[in-house]
Amino acid sequence: MHLKSAGLSVNRASIAHKIRYAARNPRRIAPYARRTARDAWLRLKHRDHVAYYRAVMASDTSRDPDAAVGSASHARWLALGEMQFAYLKDHGLRAEHRMLDIGCGNLRAGWRFIDHLAPGGYYGIDISPDILISAKKTLVTYKLQDKLPHLTLTRDLTFDFLPDAHFDVVHAHSVFSHSPLSVIEECLGHVGRILAPGGFFDFTFDRTEGHEHHVLREDFYYRTETLAALAERHGLRARFQEDWEKLPHGQSKLRVSAG
Incomplete structure (x- = not known):
């Protein structure tokens, strides 16, 4: 049985929900309207989802890199990064592991992973060149240059430039929450x-127990069963991480390993 079930049947894309939310949060109407107008313009310019979301990240990063990766303040950026790192460290991440961090952003959790792992053990990828420039600044801030992390721009999630059977841990935080099902399946x-061998892939997602939906094609809500079945279709075994639900973050987590 999944924990934290309150509100999981809400369809945030429905008109009724938007009206109720606006009535309760009138100060958020203007920011939402600006975001809607911006996203409509970006979707007209970029029909492909990855190109569209890269433009979203460029826009958000230009204002505040921490906010661009979903942190309302730098203190929250630090807290969320610490929470990701502590959970993974307590659930199997060892210093000698080789780790792939999908959607590494500006290294909110990544700088802690880099510090924990042996030199060269961290490989971060992202679709946004703007946020990767910010990631390099994070490396300098925490004086992690001698750890020689890899930071690579990518356009898809086929991993065709990476070697077979290489990574002990693959991690994606707040990536599938912004991805259509086609990207997740890829x-x-x-x-x-x-x-x-023996490696695992941890990813978070925005969970719903009602209708699957999206808001502005930026925020996607999926049923656990949908993603678990998708993993199984590709020969992987998915396990819902119940203890992750107890932490203050707002997303759910699945761990995937070879079936």
Whole structure:
């Protein structure tokens, strides 16, 4: 039985929900309207989802890199990064592991992973060149240059430039929450090839127990069963991480390993 079930049947894309939310939060109407107008313009310019979301990240990063990765303040950026790192460290991440961080952003959790792992053990990828520039600044801030992390721009999640059976841990926080099902399936269809024997892939997602939906094609809500079945279709075994639900973050987590 999943924990934290309150509100999981809400369809945030419905008109009724938007009206109720606006009535309760009148100060958020103007920001939402601006975001809607911006996203409509970006979707007209970029029909492909990855290109569209790269433009979203460029826009958000230009204002505040921490906010661009979903942190309302730098204190929250630090807290969320610490929470991701502590959970993964307590659930199997060891210093000698080789780790792939999908959607590494500006290293909110990544700088802690880099510090924990042996030199060269961290490989971060992202679709946004703007946020990767911010990631390099984070490396300098925390004086982690001697750890020689890889930071690579990518356009898809086929991992075709990475070797077979290489990574002990693959991690994606707040990536699938911004991805249509086609992107998630692309990832799950290829991640098994790069997982080392005994390796695992942890990813978070916005969970719903009602109708699957999206808001402005930026925020996607999926049923656990949908993503678990998708993993199984590609020869992977998915396990819902119940204890992750107890933490203050707002998303759910699945762990995927070879079936």
